[in-house]
Amino acid sequence: MPYTTLIHLRTASPAEREAAYREHTRQRLQLTAIEMGVTAVVSSALALLARLLIPAPEYVWLRALLLPLTALFAYGIARAPSVRSYGLACMATIGTLGFNNYLGALGTDRPLMYFLSAAMILVLTTSFFWITMAQWIGGTLACYAFFLPFIVDHTANRADTVFTLLFAGTSLATAFVSHARIQDYQRRAFDQECRLAELTATDTLTGARSRAEFLQQAEVAAARAQASGAPLALLYLDIDHFKRLNDGHGHAVGDAVLRGMAEVLQQALRERDVFGRLGGEEFCVLLPGQTGERAAALAERLRPLLAQVPRPDGRLTVSAGIAVLRTGESIAQALHRADLAMLKAKQAGRDRVCVAD
Numbered sequence: 001m002p003y004t005t006l007i008h009l010r011t012a013s014p015a016e017r018e019a020a021y022r023e024h025t026r027q028r029l030q031l032t033a034i035e036m037g038v039t040a041v042v043s044s045a046l047a048l049l050a051r052l053l054i055p056a057p058e059y060v061w062l063r064a065l066l067l068p069l070t071a072l073f074a075y076g077i078a079r080a081p082s083v084r085s086y087g088l089a090c091m092a093t094i095g096t097l098g099f100n101n102y103l104g105a106l107g108t109d110r111p112l113m114y115f116l117s118a119a120m121i122l123v124l125t126t127s128f129f130w131i132t133m134a135q136w137i138g139g140t141l142a143c144y145a146f147f148l149p150f151i152v153d154h155t156a157n158r159a160d161t162v163f164t165l166l167f168a169g170t171s172l173a174t175a176f177v178s179h180a181r182i183q184d185y186q187r188r189a190f191d192q193e194c195r196l197a198e199l200t201a202t203d204t205l206t207g208a209r210s211r212a213e214f215l216q217q218a219e220v221a222a223a224r225a226q227a228s229g230a231p232l233a234l235l236y237l238d239i240d241h242f243k244r245l246n247d248g249h250g251h252a253v254g255d256a257v258l259r260g261m262a263e264v265l266q267q268a269l270r271e272r273d274v275f276g277r278l279g280g281e282e283f284c285v286l287l288p289g290q291t292g293e294r295a296a297a298l299a300e301r302l303r304p305l306l307a308q309v310p311r312p313d314g315r316l317t318v319s320a321g322i323a324v325l326r327t328g329e330s331i332a333q334a335l336h337r338a339d340l341a342m343l344k345a346k347q348a349g350r351d352r353v354c355v356a357d
Helices: 014-031 031-054 060-079 083-105 111-125 133-151 158-201 211-229 242-249 249-270 293-304 331-348
Strands: 232-238 274-279 284-286 319-325 353-355
Touching: 014 060, 014 083, 014 319, 031 060, 031 133, 060 083, 083 111, 083 133, 133 158, 133 232, 133 249, 158 211, 158 319, 158 331, 211 232, 211 274, 211 284, 232 242, 232 249, 232 293, 232 331, 242 249, 249 284, 249 293, 284 293, 293 319, 293 353, 319 331, 331 353
Parallel strands: 319 353
Antiparallel strands: 232 284, 232 319, 274 284
């Protein structure tokens, strides 16, 4: 799952968070799908070779044909584009393995016992591979469905039938507990990864996007703007005489002013706007769909709002520079022009807004 998706899940709805968790889990599990597929094919081939050592092997050709089919389904697991298709590919794979095991048991003196061990191993070892409980139930049924012909066989040994049901039930219970525990572990890991991503992407003092995260989102916004032709404005803000505030009243007071400024921006900006702290007292705002004139009007509206932020040495003022992304221009170039416009506002006397040429 993309890094930028993880960091925005804190405010997502439960349904969105669940969907993100399942998608994230699918992508993680797919990393081991090829290895699991190779293991399944090799183990099936070894079981087929072992069966050839027992008298009167049956359906050898069909079992050999199931090997590439197992590999195909395993490849489908690795390439599945959605959780649903992933689950179907997993069920098809375990169903193929169960069918292969069923064919190998046919013709033996005690088919139930021959089938049971492999069936138990299949259910237990695939417990971690299911994303939803419905997938786990479907995969278990796909595997254990091949028990039915043996159990209803009137020639089957009664003791074998009883032991099969007993061990199969134990295996199912163990697999269920394993699946539940692994799901819990994966959820905890997902939640922790989201929290770590949020901490990395957020400036801990102000709650604004960190410099690295802001620049990453700016790159994405610039690419969208260049592709669609929609305008993208950057508003560069710098608190006037901030060093004097820190030197005269201490960094704790300066930090309080920074937090107050961030709160004003958070309330005044649109939901689609993104603001980040680039360092010290410098902030930048991404304004998708905004022209230079509209960005300048926004900056003028922000000035009296920011002036209400308490500052012990006078009124809080900012110098602002605005740049609109040009066709073919990189976000770094646009940000540099906005920075130069902000410096121009500083040189012109501060507490004003300048638009880059």
